[in-house]
Amino acid sequence: MEKTADWIMRRAGFGFNLTEDPITQKEWVTSTKASLTNPKLYIKDDRFKELSKLVGSKLTDKEARSQVGAVRGLSGAILNYSQVKNHEKKVRKVDVRAANKLWETYSMHLPMWMAAHRRFDFAVNTNHDFLNRLWFFWLNFFTVGNSNRSLPFLPHHQETIRTNMLGDMDELVYKVITHPGMLLYLDNTSSTGINSKARKKRWTKDGVNENLGRELLELFTVTPAFGYTQDDVDGVTNVLTGLRINSKKNTVHYAEDYHEPSSQKILGKTYAGSAKSGKTKLKRLVRDLCAYSSTGLNVSFRLCQHFISDSPSHDHVTELSQIYDSEDGNLSKVYMGLLDILDRLPHENSKFLNPEVWAYQCLKTLDLSTFDTISTDGSMKPSNIDSVLDEIGMLHGQAAQPNGFPETEAGWLSNEYLDRRLRFSTLFTSQFDGYSSAYINSVLRDGLNTVQLSRFNLSNMTKDFIKNDIEPRSVIPMLFCSPDFLRS
Amino acid sequence: MKRRAFIKFSTLAVTACTMGHSLSSFAENTHIGNVVVILCRGGLDGVSAVQPKTQRLKEIREDCYINSTLKLTQEFDLHPKLSNFKSHWDKNNAAAVHATGFSYSGRSHFDGQNIMEVGSYKPYTMSTGWLGRAMELKNLSSLALNLPTPIIAKSLAPNSNFYPSKLITPQYEDALAIKKLWASDPVLSGYTSDTTTSAMNRSSSRKASRLAEKMAREMSLDGGPKVGFIEYSGFDTHSQQGSENGHQAQYIAEVDQIIKAFSQNSSEEVWAKTLMVTVTEFGRTIYQNGSRGTDHGNASAILMAGGLIKQRQVVTDWPGLEDKDLFEGRDLRQTIDARDVYGDILHHAFDISKAQIRDVIFPGSKQNLDLGIWG
Secondary structure, three states: OOOEOHHHHHHHOOOOOOOOOOOEHHHHHHHHHHHHHOHHHHHOOOHHHHHHHHHHOOOOHHHHHHHOOOOOOOOOOOOOHHHHHHHHHHHHOOOHHHHHHHHHOOOOOOOHHHHHHHHHHHHHHOOOHHHHHHHHHHHHHOOOOOOOOOHHHHHHHHHHHHHHOOOEHHHHHHHHHOOHHHHHHOOOOOOOOOOOHHHHOOOOOOOOOOHHHHHHHHHHOOOHHHOOOHHHHHHHHHHOOOEEEEOOOOEEEEOHHHOOOOOEEEOOEEEOOOHHHHHHHHHHHHHHHHHOHHHHHHHHHHHHHHHOOOOOOHHHHHHHHHHHHHOOOEHHHHHHHHHHHHHHOOOOOOOEOOHHHHHHHHHHHOOOOOOHHHOOOOOOOOOOHHHHHHHOOOOOOOOOOOOOOOOOHHHHOOHHHHHHHHHHHHHHHOOOOOOOOHHHHHHHHHOOOHHHHHOOOOOHHHHHHHHHHOOHHHHHHHHHHOHHHHEO | OOOOOOOOEOOHHHHHHOOOOOOHHHOOOOOOOEEEEEEEEOOOOHHHHEEEOOHHHHHHOOOOOOOOOEEOOOOEEEOOOOHHHHHHHHOOOEEEEEEEEOOOOOOOHHHHHHHHHHOOOOOOOOOOOHHHHHHHHHOOOEEEOOOOOOHHHOOOOOEEEOOOOOOOOOOHHHHHHHHHHHOOOOOHHHOOOOHHHHHHOOOOOOOHHHHHHHHHHHHHOOOOOOEEEEEEEOOOOOOOOOOOOOHHHHHHHHHHHHHHHHHHHOOHHHHHOEEEEEEOOOOEEOOOOOOOOOOEOOOEEEEEEOOOOOOOEEEEOOOOOOHHHOEOOOEOOOOEEHHHHHHHHHHHHHOOOHHHHHHHHOOOOOOOEOOOOOO
16 A cells, blocks of 8 residues: 655645545655756745735734734734834834835835744645745754844845745855845844955944854854864955945945955965955855855755754765765755655654644644634733744744754753643634634544544554543644654 | 962862762752853853953953943952842852853854853763753752753753743643653653643743742742753844943843842842852953954853852953963963863752762863862
8 A cells, every 4th residue: 555645744844634635655755846846836926915915905014914814803902912013113223124125026025923924824825845844944044033133134034045945055055145134143234354445444443243254154054064264264254244235226235345355265265356356256155165065964964854863864964965966056956865865764753843843734734724713812812923933932033043943852842842832732722712613623522533643643552542531622732742743 | 460360279179079979868968059050142251241450451342341340359340230240249149250161162152052051072972961960960950941941951850941921821631631641752751731830920021030030939949949040142242242331231231130130039048058150152252343243252251149159259360361362362261161160169059079070060071170269
């Protein structure tokens, strides 16, 4: 009998809808590979129009939230709403004009909450599960956190990753590090060459800032294992001097008067050129960095750690890094290799799900296509998806540090984290607000049958427990918080 | 300033450690103190917190130099935002160690944080935290006031954590049922959905100093945890670091507020046996950078406050700030291994022998330092 896709859909996607019949793993892998070979299908985005309509119609933020179902049923008593608004006002003080201009391309400004809703929408309502998982993987790989006024740029930064992650690594890295969100987050917007014209003419006292240069080496490309030195960090930093956000033209550009004109030696290679050649130097530098096998190993290890195992085998990492090297960093080819490994993995293989993927799998399991159906009791109302994701510990843009959220089980294990999983799961059984989903009501009334439970690779102990030891009302939280569902 | 002016290395501790102690003999030890760790992620700027009195620093830190300081010693001043720390200093209940670090010079936050939490000399070589191993050795429990359990607390010893939640409290029956479901899982069996604690504090503030109030109350309960962890990120002030005010000052002030909140909300008895101590991955560059901030450096300072301290002191083997003195010409040089500092704290707070500290908690460290602050 052919394997069903249930296991791989949970491991490499956002699970499956219990109301739909299973497909085979072969069918799933074939269709996923087809989407990888035709990236335009993924990049083309008709879902954006629906969200833009909300903003285009000049709804207030609150009304727009209501329109997408984020606050439905709360009769205006949204306790965290003003907090969110105040926060948005605060971060919009500076550079909001530039952020808004970026969004003019899409005829809208996308608030943070709507960016979160958009990710949820992609995860639950599209057929590009694996690609969406890759998108979320890269959002974490290239973390932009909430500091230095970076937040208004975060939604666009996320889109930049989504539309560039299917090409070559060097192109993705270049786009990401020259994005205003990243430039702000890692303090590069005023980094100025010591020998630049601006310094010589004393137009500014600004000098170099190594934050982005260091992370380009450490997190985004070769990693400390390569053995780079402080001189290499200094060299990369100098190449990055002069990058500026032009809020009038809605672009990031090299301000040549602020760029370090002297040649730089980085990892044994010389990057020479005048102040006018900053962009050329940076493109070459990124291309060179991405061509090192260390970068391929970094990407391969992180992909394997995300999709296969907390401690991926040498063989799996090598298999992917060899593809990376032989295909000159073409990421779609690497993803194909990753799919092949996933297709071969025995279904006993287990990996703890991060909170975001787990939450979307819960929603998908219950056939929930909007988020409003899980609004809560009357005391506090984290009914907006961004608040809920933050509560369970994983809202992109809120990672504490540039290395993002953990990829391993150990990073997600604490009483408090697990307590949040149970709290989230019990939202579906809340006695308040009612449910729009007849399906959830049926589960609350009748529980889940043996066939349905068998789709989750549950242990006999879990199956028995859910079938025999608890009331139907508790089936949903027990399933979602079972050791088997917390993993995939 | 004289080099090695304040350092005290003791051979007594080495003698004591050869005596050895059995694990069980300490299980009910009434001399056990309390340790509260303030994890300062991002790289606390030690020379801002405890600023050396030298013209040199003023010259090379034009925008980050602190002019209006609190007086600490003849050699060092205190950041003005550390006024509560200073009040404990005035009572001989606070101290600092300067030019210290974990012998790590890679300047990576993430490698550095792993080392500061597990206590190893290379990153990612151990899976448990140094304080977790100490707790396990002494059969102590801990409380972390944040969402994750910090690696520094990880071990077989029980750790609970708390962080205010806005999500609806699960039904008691569900919390019990899930505990049963997790019981046979080798990983999840150690965890619980603690509805009682969390429900009680659902709407409380997430501000670190407010969390410290809760920690003080929890640790003051009979049988309360002996170890506490509070995380505070953001010390990574690459741009616009500021001086008396500004980004670094804001984070230093929060450390001060944490100390204040804990000291004011813990029982007299608990405070008398408590030591609060900062832990950070590295210090920051001595030279300010081109954005009026500082970059990843090397040595930093450790701040300590609590009733366990009986003698105020800035413990240091000061390396100097001239270019020739700096590590790679840019960073404060490490002269005291932070493992020896934390080892001496564990020795005095938990009565763990120096031999056990060398063997179990900080393998490879010397543990020949007596901070000289214990009276």
